[in-house]
Amino acid sequence: MRLLIITSSFHPVIGGAETYAYEVARAMAELGHAVTVATDVPPGGHAGVPVIDDPPGVHVERLDGHRLLLADPSKIYWEQMAFGVLPELGAVVERAHPDVVLTNSLDTAALGKTVASTRAFPGWQPSTSRPRSANRWAWAG
DSSP states (O other): OEEEEEOSOOTTSOSHHHHHHHHHHHHHHHTTOEEEEEEEOOTTOOTTOOOTTOOTTEEEEEEOTHHHHHTOTTSOHHHHHHHTTHHHHHHHHHHHOOSEEEEOSHHHHHHHHHHHHHSOOTTEEEOOSSTTOTTOEEEOO
16 A cells, blocks of 8 residues: 655654554555655754664655745735645655555645545545535545
């Protein structure tokens, strides 16, 4: 299985969401799954630079291109925070070809939903059987 974990921050940042993502990534890689983590660069870090003690067997992609958009005064700051990462994340998705996408916070839920809606995950489709359910996913199998 190919797993993509989308998390707003990751090791070496310490916190509950970061620890959860780290432990899931580590455990799934130990079980032989291909694991990619898409996350922001840590404070003082740079994209493409490995961090000491990342989980073995886990490919961590630290994204920072969206930060340039935050400096552009013609951009709406909130929109760039929420959606400026999509081009970089799209490239990660193309490289990882995930079978499963895991998000671990409200910050990343919309990004995970966007990824899921653009990929043909077997058995999943938008649910239309309930009122106001356009944003829900239901098992189709």
